[in-house]
Amino acid sequence: MIPASFDYEVAESVEHALALLGADPDAKVLAGGHSLVPALKLRVSRPSKLVDIGRLSDLAYVRDAGSQLAIGALTRHAAVQGDPLLQEHCPIVSSTAGKVGDPQVRHRGTIGGSLAHGDPASDLPAVILALDAELVIVGAGGERTVAAADFFTGVFQTAVGPGELLTEIRIPKLGDATGWSYLKYHRRAQDWATVGVAAIVHRDNGTATSASVALTNMGGTTLRAASVEAAVAAGSSPAEAAAHAAEGAEPASDTAASAEFRAHLARVLTERALMEALA
Amino acid sequence: MSATETWGIGAPLKRKEDDPLLRGRGTYVDNIDLPGTVVMVVVRSPYAHARITSIDTSAAKAAEGVVAVYTGADLRDDWKAAMPCAWPVTEDMKNPEHFPLAVSEVNYQGDGVAVVLADTRAHAVDAAELVDVDYEVLDAIVDVAAAAEDGATLVHEELGTNVSYVWPLESGTFDESADVIVKHTYIQPPLIPNAIEPRGVVARPEPGGDVTLWSATQIPHILRLLTAATLGMSETKLRVIAPDVGGGFGSKLDVYAEELLAVAIARRLGTPVKWIEERSENALATIHGRDFVTTLELAATKDGKITSLRANVIASMGAYLQLVTPGIPLLGAWIYAGPYEIPNYSVTFTGVFTNTTPTDAYRGAGRPEATYVLERTMDLLAKELGMDRVELRRKNFITEFPATIASGLTIDSGDHHASLDRLLEHLGLEELEAEQQARRDRGDTKQIGIGFSTYNEMCGLAPSRILGAIRYAAGGWETATIRCLPTGTFQVVTGTSPHGQGHETAWSQIVADQLGCDPSEVEVLHGDTSISPYGLDTYGSRSLPVGGAALWSAGEKIIEKAREIVAHQLEVAADDLEYEAGTFTVKGSPDKEMTVKGAAWAAFAAHNLPDGMEPNLEATATYDPPNFSWPGGAHAAVVEVDTGTGDARLIRYVAIDDVGTVVNPLIVDGQVHGGITQGIATALYEEAIYDEDGNLANGTMAMYLVPSAAELPSYELDRTETKATDHPFGAKGVGETGTIAAAPAVINAVIDALSHLGVTDIQMPATPERVWRAIEEAQQ
Ligand SMILES: Cc1cc2nc3c(=O)[nH]c(=O)nc-3n(C[C@H](O)[C@H](O)[C@H](O)COP(=O)(O)OP(=O)(O)OC[C@H]3O[C@@H](n4cnc5c(N)ncnc54)[C@H](O)[C@@H]3O)c2cc1C
DSSP, rough: OOOOEEEEOSSSSSHHHHHHHHOOOEEEEEOOOOHHHHHHHHTOOOOHHHHHETTOGGGOOEEEEEEEEEETTBBBBBHHHOOOHHHHHHHHHHHHHHTSSHHHHHOBBBBBHHHHHHHHSSSHHHHHHTOOEEEEEEEEEEEEEHHHHHEEEEEEEEETTTTTTEEEEEOOOOTEEEEEEEEESSSSSOOOEEEEEEEEEEETTTTEEEEEEEEEEESSSSSSOOOHHHHHHTTTTHEEEEEETTTTOOOOOOSOOHHHHHHHHHHHHHHHHHHHHHH | OOOHHSTTTTOOOOOTTTTHHHHTTOOGGGOOTTTTOEEEEEEEEEESEEEEEEEOOHHHHSSEEEEEEEHEEEEEEEOOSOOSSOOSSSSTTOOOOOOOSSSSSSSSTTOOOEEEESSSHHHHHHHOOOOEEEEOOOOOOOOHHHSSTTTOOOOOOSSSSSEEEEEEEESOOOTOOOSSEEEEEEEEEOOOOOSOOOOEEEEEOOGOOOEEEEEOSHHHHHHHHHHHHHTTTGGGGEEEESSSOOOOOOTTOOOOOHHHHHHHHHHHHSOOOEEEOOOHHHHSOOOOOEEEEEEEEEETTTTTTTEEEEEEEEEEEEOOOOGGGGGGGGGGGGTTTTTBSSEEEEEEEEEESSSSSOOOOOOOTHHHHHHHHHHHHHHHHHHHHHHOOOHHHHBBBOOOOSEEESSSEEEEEHHHHHHHHHHHHHHOHHHHHHHHHHHHHHHEEEEHHHHHHHHOBBBBBOOHHHHTTTTSOOOOOOOEEEETTTTTEEEEEESOOOOSSOHHHHHHHHHHHHHHHHHGGGEEEETTTTTSSSHHHHHHHHIIIIIIIIHHHHHHHHHHHHHHHHHHHTOGGGGGEEEEETEEETEEEEEEEEEEHHHHHHHHHHHEEEEETTTSSEEEEEESSSSSSSEEEEEEEEEEETTTTTTEEEEEEEEEEESSSSSHHHHHHHHHHHHHHHHHIIIIIIIOOOTTTTOTTTTTTTHHHHHHHGOOOOOOOEEEEOOOSSTTTTTTOOHHHHHHHHHHHHHHHHHHHGGGGGEEEEESSOOOOHHHHHHHHOOO
């Protein structure tokens, strides 16, 4: 468990980080290190240089931005979990951060790292996708904002290009008429999701008028369960809608579950998530 | 409470060992840093079965910091014998010769092909990547049942078969015309033992060709003997030290390639050599357990009296025979009938090679495998008979002891009804069954199930004569020395080798109880062949039943000598002395007394000893047990199964164990806790998964599911106590009980939870996917 050798630099500012990244195409950003360091130790990742953004404390925040909340990319899972603004206006994010790994992981891992890593088994991507969040990326060419729907591009691939940094995540405030649920099936407390389901449901008198549903670990990236959403919009019950949960998904088979069982779990969890969001 | 109740046999004394270990002050092998050490890294085969066509070490040799690179061919002449197997279970057992590094063929993923030695671990790891090995990949065989069949892909072409041996034990004739016969085949998957400390070795060359070997081992004595033999060294040239060792569960009961390599290379290079196993390397390079396919048949009368048992066991050896690989299945051979009286008995074991990590002892070794298939079949039989499963067990319990069982051994003591009664008191079965019914009636998503396992195991390895009769190479005795030091303290030397069990505490309590001192006045030395020259180490729940008895015998010798000294000093006849808890008093003159400690001083000063008596008070005793020891008990698991996700989770676990006399209830509870957890892990979580090419698919802690406290309930533990009649203070051994009992209780509970849906069988581990498929199949 010894990484291949690499250089290491501490970024003093976002500009400094961008300069360091720009100077070395094989450099990688180091945030909480809880996905990157294991990959280094297994030697599946062999960057020439690590640019450590861990000390950029001005990237760790949660701010009220009118109809949105803005979360700095370097905010640790534990801080997201405990943040009062999030708990009040968008509790699905704080609650899901509390379901990531174990306390050690949550005190090191960052929301930006979780999203930029592009791991289809990570929890927060599904929530960000279901919320139709916006992600702010900066690079040598300046700043751009990407919709969550365009952010997750492949297995361990996102819209964050070489030499770029994810700096902020903007999420909507959810009103009282909006229910939510993130259900994660995993075997042990510290495990990644075998399958996860994020559901945001707009309620009217105890029934759902519309829903956005996103799935964890049901394919190469987190993905929207479009057929479920369509069924809910057309007035289907949670059970009826959930039957469509795995449509179009191509989950992997691995030692945790076969693709077939993942599809089953997606249906079971989607029904439960819709029920929970409606309750 | 009297003094002995607070620290003698039976007292809940906190472990002496814990303070330094919990503060990080332990000395594990990796803490041993000797000047001039070179670090060894093993280059391992990525293939499960391949011919080595060439190895180019030139780039590795030229890399920074590299001291040497050796291939199997380079070191071939260092070995005067092949890797040792101490248990040739049959005369014609097939044992393919293998050496610490493969020379021409690799037979499992992780088989070592070369070693790199460098100044730092980082340099060694970097250079290991540069060793260029060409392989010609061969077909692999992984499935043990398939490997046993004619025409199967062969692991060792030259043997012409994958079958290493067939070993039968038969007494009586199976009643083919019985009222009821049930028959079922069970799979028990391969398991990775996962001691918290991976293996590690340091070998230091000493002047004159001697070598000191530190190893994270359970068996320093056996390791010394066999390392010396394999390398053609005199035993006197090798000192083996087991420092603090972080668990073993049988996986450190072996003579491993890296131990032999480190000694050989330290002698070649004249510098200390260190090898520390990585966690994911441990998953491949340290032995696995279980991997059995067993068909069990029970025949019974229609009122539930079992008349015959027949077991056909196919056991994977993995790629090679390690130290006791072929004998592991046999350790269960005598107890397939468990706590039940079954007159006709037949078991047959077939040991089979596969292209997987060699198997060997893993907690319970042979006995969990036996108990699992028996206790599952007891539930099947109860169902077939339409009889209550608890009643069926009761009806067949052995009740009179000593009991000579059909397999030929004699169980000295036990009381299975008492354990089962106690279990039912704790369990509240009626309420649980009412709750189960209510959930069924409501059609709840979460169903509950209750499972039982009543067991009897055989441990305290082992009477030497019996070991001889079943072709094990060594004996099963144990030895202990007690030295009474002049200041009234006691030094104990034991041949057992603790690696987490707390022998220092328990042995201190025994001496304190017997010789009248505080446990803190007892020092326990172990795990160093130059300090404890004789011993047969720690495994098979043997340390207290055998080593504890040796210690007690040494204590008796001390008392006898002290009695003569005291009689001489008090000028009374030895027969007039009464002894209790360290103090001799004179019958009729209660004011006249002298302690063992006093006698120790007198023996040290030697001013006034009986004529002809040697100075000093010291005794050594070696104890060869006349019989195995026979713990037993009754366990029950309550599980909740989510019929949607297939998730099965323990909600209660009640264990009643009879381990004879308890020396320290905290230690016993700790052993039971860990044992149960490993049994539950087997039932619900753990399994080494190989793909068909023999690649280990889940060899990391993220994918191999060792459960944690978060997944488990607090166990409800209690005991019954029947003393072992052969043991000086009645102890039976507790190291493996939980693991032996737990897995069938849990699987029986999972099946019970789903029985109303038509589920009758589920394979271990009962993963959510297996549970879901079982429900789906039953519904069709
Ligand atoms: C034992 C364990 C259990 C875990 N369990 C879970 C779980 O249950 N659910 C879950 O979702 N996650 C889990 N994780 C992962 C954890 O949440 C990680 O912390 C997170 O996924 C990555 O965040 P990080 O800050 O540690 O990123 P790092 O590991 O530092 O980086 C990850 C990747 O993202 C890139 N990166 C990081 N920050 C930025 C940025 N601001 N801009 C551009 N690129 C960036 C890095 O270059 C790297 O490629 C677990 C991790 C461990 C070790």
